[in-house]
Amino acid sequence: MDKPIIEIKNPILRIQNLSVSYEKDKYAIADVSVDIKKNLITAIMGPSGCGKSSLIRAMNRMHELYPQIETKGKIFLNEKDISKLSNIELRRKIGMVFQSPNPFPSMSIYDNVIAGYKLNGIRQKKAKRDDIVEKSLKDVALWTEVKDALYKKGNFLSGGQQQRLCIARALAFQPDVILLDEPASALDPVSTSKIENLLVKLKKEYTIVLVTHNMAQAARISDYSMFMYLGELVEYGKTKDLFTNPTDKRTEEYLTGKFG
Amino acid sequence: MKGKFRSAKNRLFKGMVIVFSLVAITPIMLIVFDLFQKGIKQINFSFFTKIAPDTWDAMTALNHGKIIPGGILNGITGTFLMVSVASLIAIPLGLLIGIYLYENAEKRYAGVVRDISDILQGAPSIVLGLIAYFWIVKNITHGFSALAGSASLTIMMLPLIIRSTEETLKMIPISIKEAGLALGVPYHKIILRVLIPTGFSGLTTGILLALSRVLGETAPLMLTALGNPFVNFNIDKPTSAVPLLIWQFYNDPNMVNLIWSSSLFLVILVLTLNLIAKQIAAK
Numbered sequence: 320m321d322k323p324i325i326e327i328k329n330p331i332l333r334i335q336n337l338s339v340s341y342e343k344d345k346y347a348i349a350d351v352s353v354d355i356k357k358n359l360i361t362a363i364m365g366p367s368g369c370g371k372s373s374l375i376r377a378m379n380r381m382h383e384l385y386p387q388i389e390t391k392g393k394i395f396l397n398e399k400d401i402s403k404l405s406n407i408e409l410r411r412k413i414g415m416v417f418q419s420p421n422p423f424p425s426m427s428i429y430d431n432v433i434a435g436y437k438l439n440g441i442r443q444k445k446a447k448r449d450d451i452v453e454k455s456l457k458d459v460a461l462w463t464e465v466k467d468a469l470y471k472k473g474n475f476l477s478g479g480q481q482q483r484l485c486i487a488r489a490l491a492f493q494p495d496v497i498l499l500d501e502p503a504s505a506l507d508p509v510s511t512s513k514i515e516n517l518l519v520k521l522k523k524e525y526t527i528v529l530v531t532h533n534m535a536q537a538a539r540i541s542d543y544s545m546f547m548y549l550g551e552l553v554e555y556g557k558t559k560d561l562f563t564n565p566t567d568k569r570t571e572e573y574l575t576g577k578f579g
Numbered sequence: 580m581k582g583k584f585r586s587a588k589n590r591l592f593k594g595m596v597i598v599f600s601l602v603a604i605t606p607i608m609l610i611v612f613d614l615f616q617k618g619i620k621q622i623n624f625s626f627f628t629k630i631a632p633d634t635w636d637a638m639t640a641l642n643h644g645k646i647i648p649g650g651i652l653n654g655i656t657g658t659f660l661m662v663s664v665a666s667l668i669a670i671p672l673g674l675l676i677g678i679y680l681y682e683n684a685e686k687r688y689a690g691v692v693r694d695i696s697d698i699l700q701g702a703p704s705i706v707l708g709l710i711a712y713f714w715i716v717k718n719i720t721h722g723f724s725a726l727a728g729s730a731s732l733t734i735m736m737l738p739l740i741i742r743s744t745e746e747t748l749k750m751i752p753i754s755i756k757e758a759g760l761a762l763g764v765p766y767h768k769i770i771l772r773v774l775i776p777t778g779f780s781g782l783t784t785g786i787l788l789a790l791s792r793v794l795g796e797t798a799p800l801m802l803t804a805l806g807n808p809f810v811n812f813n814i815d816k817p818t819s820a821v822p823l824l825i826w827q828f829y830n831d832p833n834m835v836n837l838i839w840s841s842s843l844f845l846v847i848l849v850l851t852l853n854l855i856a857k858q859i860a861a862k
Binding site: 379381384405406407408409410411414415417418419421422423424425426434435438439485488489492 | 761764768769776779
């Protein structure tokens with residue numbers, strides 16, 4: 320598959336022939352090429368083990384941590400090869416939110432939001448820091464809930480609030496792209512819908528790539544969807560088209576609940 | 580009918596649990612009670628500010644029906660000196676090795692280090708004292724010394740700190756580490772500024788427990804620090820310690836009363852450290 324499945328003009332992320340293997344000759348993703356459009360929500364769906372997480376973890380080079388993982392292919396962010404960026408440059412541009420909420424337990428809410436700057440030794444005036452914290456927390460609709468407890472540790476927050484705090488931590492860098500790896504799978508329905516509304520709001524400023532197990536969630540909030548199966552990108556297109564008129568039999572079977 | 584039998588069994592079991600736990604804690608309570616009863620009368624201001632008396636003073640005082648003069652200052656300072664020097668080496672080294680084991684859990688060399696540390700933890704303390712004797716007393720200080728005592732205590736503390744550090748770090752979810760990496764934070768900073776603060780209470784608990792373990796050690800000190808009737812802060816010279824003084828008092832029929840008060844002091848010190856460790860661990 321040399322050409323992406325569908326053409327997207329001026330993509331923010333361009334993935335070319337990406338393969339990821341955890342063991343020799345065992346591919347979690349095999350030769351995936353796909354473009355991601357700016358300021359939209361792109362959902363990645365598929366059954367467990369289909370390579371969804373591997374795909375988004377390749378987008379900010381999280382695989383580098385594990386020397387046994389081999390990545391082939393190229394990824395371009397705004398037409399720049401991400402393998403040429405430094406870790407900090409890349410991760411300032413592509414933020415990530417994980418499956419279970421993981422705020423730093425030893426830090427206050429304020430420090431959690433500003434952690435990206437603090438831990439990287441990026442110095443800033445106090446007023447600037449305050450602004451970043453306030454804007455990020457407002458972006459995730461957490462400001463009114465925590466503004467009186469900014470200097471307390473975040474462990475009294477609910478799971479949903481903690482997850483929004485983690486999104487704020489990723490937003491503090493004003494990234495171009497936010498990657499979310501099943502951000503709501505550990506949350507209750509009310510918190511989930513809060514996160515979903517938030518993502519829809521955030522796409523005005525950011526490009527969002529969302530891995531989800533939950534087809535309904537993809538249908539509710541995403542603009543584009545891809546369906547992956549056994550490491551292969553089976554189908555990619557506008558969410559509406561993909562759900563109403565899938566071209567591949569496997570997509571249809573997955574969407575109608577025949578497997579997955 | 581069946582329900583009655585079941586609840587009777589339940590009650591019987593509950594009763595047995597209470598009885599046996601009472602049986603288990605009785606000796607401990609008796610020891611603490613006994614120590615208090617016998618030791619408290621010697622504990623006064625001079626107990627902490629004066630050095631150990633000689634047997635003549637003790638005998639005269641006893642014959643006049645007075646309490647024994649003097650205290651255990653030389654023991655307290657000696658214990659403080661040796662445990663401090665041991666901590667100075669064992670805490671940073673133990674933390675570093677613990678972090679290394681956590682980071683390289685799969686590597687073969689790490690496995691060897693872990694096994695050695697486990698063997699060291701099981702080694703009888705007198706053997707560690709012997710090793711310090713041959714290494715340091717014989718070859719470095721050419722005589723009994725606080726340094727040799729500290730060395731034996733260091734070897735005792737190390738495996739405890741190494742394992743508690745590794746276990747504490749292992750309990751931190753890997754997602755916390757990934758959160759740091761996803762922010763582009765360099766690896767060493769994640770360890771220093773994310774993992775260590777997160778595991779702080781566990782790490783401190785491990786250190787405090789290691790401290791309380793060596794505070795009461797006697798056997799290795801007999802072969803290394805020997806004892807000293809005076810306050811000594813020179814690590815090159817023989818030094819006393821509270822457990823060494825207890826042993827000394829035991830061998831002198833006139834000093835029996837001081838055994839109890841010194842033991843009481845040591846037990847309270849260790850208990851306090853343990854309680855602090857528990858408080859920190861609960862956080």
